[in-house]
Amino acid sequence: MSNYQVIARKYRPQSFGELIGQGPVKVTLENAITQRRIAHGYIFAGQRGTGKTTVARIMARCLNCFEGPTAHPCGKCASCLEIASGSAIDVIEIDAASNRGINEMRELRENVRFRPARDRYKVFIVDEAHQITNEAFNALLKTLEEPPEWVVFILCTTETHKIPTTIASRCQQFSFRSVDFEELVGRMEWICHQEGITADADALAVLAQVGEGSVRDSLSALDQAIACCGTTLAAQDVRDLMGLFSLDTMGEVTAALEAGNSRTMLDLVQELERNGRSLQHFCRELARYLRNLLVVRISGPGTRLIAASPSEQEKLAEVAKRFSEEDLTRYLHLTLELFKELQYALQPRLVLEVGLLRLVYAGKMVSLEQALAGGAPPAAAPKAPPAAPSSAGGGTSRFAPRASAGPAAMPSAAPPFAPTAGASAPPFTPTAPRPAATRPAAPPPPPAAEQAGPRAATPGSLQDRLTNALVEAGRKMSADAVAHSEVVQAPDGITFRAPKDFMLSLKSAEIQKAVTALMGRPVKITVEVAEGASASKAGPASSAAAPEDSEAMQRALANPDVQRFQELFPGSQVRRVDDLKNYEV
Numbered sequence: 001m002s003n004y005q006v007i008a009r010k011y012r013p014q015s016f017g018e019l020i021g022q023g024p025v026k027v028t029l030e031n032a033i034t035q036r037r038i039a040h041g042y043i044f045a046g047q048r049g050t051g052k053t054t055v056a057r058i059m060a061r062c063l064n065c066f067e068g069p070t071a072h073p074c075g076k077c078a079s080c081l082e083i084a085s086g087s088a089i090d091v092i093e094i095d096a097a098s099n100r101g102i103n104e105m106r107e108l109r110e111n112v113r114f115r116p117a118r119d120r121y122k123v124f125i126v127d128e129a130h131q132i133t134n135e136a137f138n139a140l141l142k143t144l145e146e147p148p149e150w151v152v153f154i155l156c157t158t159e160t161h162k163i164p165t166t167i168a169s170r171c172q173q174f175s176f177r178s179v180d181f182e183e184l185v186g187r188m189e190w191i192c193h194q195e196g197i198t199a200d201a202d203a204l205a206v207l208a209q210v211g212e213g214s215v216r217d218s219l220s221a222l223d224q225a226i227a228c229c230g231t232t233l234a235a236q237d238v239r240d241l242m243g244l245f246s247l248d249t250m251g252e253v254t255a256a257l258e259a260g261n262s263r264t265m266l267d268l269v270q271e272l273e274r275n276g277r278s279l280q281h282f283c284r285e286l287a288r289y290l291r292n293l294l295v296v297r298i299s300g301p302g303t304r305l306i307a308a309s310p311s312e313q314e315k316l317a318e319v320a321k322r323f324s325e326e327d328l329t330r331y332l333h334l335t336l337e338l339f340k341e342l343q344y345a346l347q348p349r350l351v352l353e354v355g356l357l358r359l360v361y362a363g364k365m366v367s368l369e370q371a372l373a374g375g376a377p378p379a380a381a382p383k384a385p386p387a388a389p390s391s392a393g394g395g396t397s398r399f400a401p402r403a404s405a406g407p408a409a410m411p412s413a414a415p416p417f418a419p420t421a422g423a424s425a426p427p428f429t430p431t432a433p434r435p436a437a438t439r440p441a442a443p444p445p446p447p448a449a450e451q452a453g454p455r456a457a458t459p460g461s462l463q464d465r466l467t468n469a470l471v472e473a474g475r476k477m478s479a480d481a482v483a484h485s486e487v488v489q490a491p492d493g494i495t496f497r498a499p500k501d502f503m504l505s506l507k508s509a510e511i512q513k514a515v516t517a518l519m520g521r522p523v524k525i526t527v528e529v530a531e532g533a534s535a536s537k538a539g540p541a542s543s544a545a546a547p548e549d550s551e552a553m554q555r556a557l558a559n560p561d562v563q564r565f566q567e568l569f570p571g572s573q574v575r576r577v578d579d580l581k582n583y584e585v
Contacts, residue, residue, distance in 0.1 A: 020215070050176040060152075198232045283342055493523055
């Protein structure tokens with residue numbers, strides 16, 4: 001019969017001094033024991049493998065040690081040895097996953113009445129406490145609130161929100177956090193030294209990544225790696241054993257993104273299928289890799305935000321320098337959406353191929369501002385393959401293909417995007433109207449009698465002062481409405497006669513406030529529609545355009561950005577120019 005004991009149990013902490021990662025919990029419980037402020041109920045909550053049950057056992061040893069209660073149990077007395085081996089008669093461990101009913105809780109309640117057989121305290125450690133039924137919790141309520149002086153309850157759970165508030169309010173609650181990456185690697189390095197195992201930093205980093213902050217999971221992975229690789233652990237062997245992907249494999253993805261190479265993406269999926277690798281797991285690892293690239297791009301190498309060895313962080317930093325933060329953020333978002341789709345995909349390979357191609361097309365996008373500024377010369381722009389409609393972005397995309405194959409820095413704001421010259425627009429890209437053969441000439445100005453514009457106000461008049469006051473107050477639309485009005489002042493009030501389009505602005509509260517401030521008293525305001533006057537702009541189908549239409553069209557066509565856009569897209573038209581100041585917001 002083998003007497004082998006797995007590493008996770010063999011090196012289980014037996015005192016608070018051996019505990020790693022739970023500083024606040026350790027300090028609080030040590031002080032409580034030293035000051036004899038021992039509660040009758042505790043709740044230990046946290047993710048798996050962070051030491052909840054281990055701390056509960058250490059707590060029992062501290063309370064029942066022959067030299068105690070003490071924060072530093074001797075580890076030699078009968079009580080300490082029996083608790084460590086799990087055979088102490090006065091320390092009862094209950095698995096609530098299989099003892100969750102009301103009958104088990106009634107039996108526990110009866111057991112509480114009897115004094116400890118030998119030790120100072122009778123300690124009940126309830127593991128997976130959240131699985132106890134509500135009826136069983138109700139049966140335990142009174143006992144948990146006022147137990148005998150020799151009883152201590154310790155409830156361990158990974159889902160603290162499932163513990164009824166009536167139970168939680170009767171206990172002290174401690175939150176166990178995930179163990180820090182460096183602490184976890186240091187612990188495994190010490191264990192390897194004790195076991196005579198040679199392991200490089202990258203191999204231990206891989207094992208720590210597998211554990212995701214759980215000491216037990218990481219030590220179980222270490223035990224498995226030793227069984228596979230013997231006394232020498234290499235990073236690549238450990239990755240293959242755990243089904244992880246190396247940085248070189250992930251580097252193929254970023255190299256394809258940088259070069260805009262769609263073929264590499266398809267070959268990569270083919271290789272995954274041929275080797276029987278999980279496509280969902282690959283997508284998950286790709287999301288983690290892109291997240292690490294984004295973090296190291298922002299924070300630089302050596303950051304504690306990435307669970308990786310120093311050498312791996314340096315490699316990540318080298319790759320991250322070739323991309324902008326905006327590009328990496330977009331890649332990460334698309335990959336997370338792809339991972340979500342793969343969970344329910346009937347054809348995972350097809351979904352993964354399309355998703356990776358989306359990443360390539362996303363790297364060829366350029367902002368409209370950059371295109372107009374000349375960031376992508378039309379003559380040098382290579383043709384990009386048409387992009388598939390993007391459902392991974394959660395709706396219609398605001399991006400268009402980038403003219404250059406490599407990643408380009410996106411502006412900090414998020415303007416609408418348009419295709420650069422030479423790149424075929426994907427179906428989801430918003431496009432301008434279909435270009436005509438030649439640029440249309442500006443429509444001829446109408447007769448002067450039909451022009452409707454601001455009225456010339458006499459300097460110092462009420463209209464002039466009111467317009468200036470509104471401009472200074474930042475009410476430009478209201479000021480424009482006054483400028484287009486005929487202002488008639490009478491003893492009983494003020495009348496504004498203006499085109500119908502300005503009625504809403506003239507009836508606003510800003511006009512009333514400005515008039516009151518100028519006149520020094522409340523004044524009645526009347527708004528009338530001027531006969532035969534309208535500030536409305538004619539639509540595209542109108543036979544005659546207002547003069548301000550012609551002027552606005554001329555100004556628009558003279559704008560350098562508009563001219564640059566028409567150079568990039570020959571034959572494009574400016575169909576209509578709207579003046580935003582005519583619209584009250």
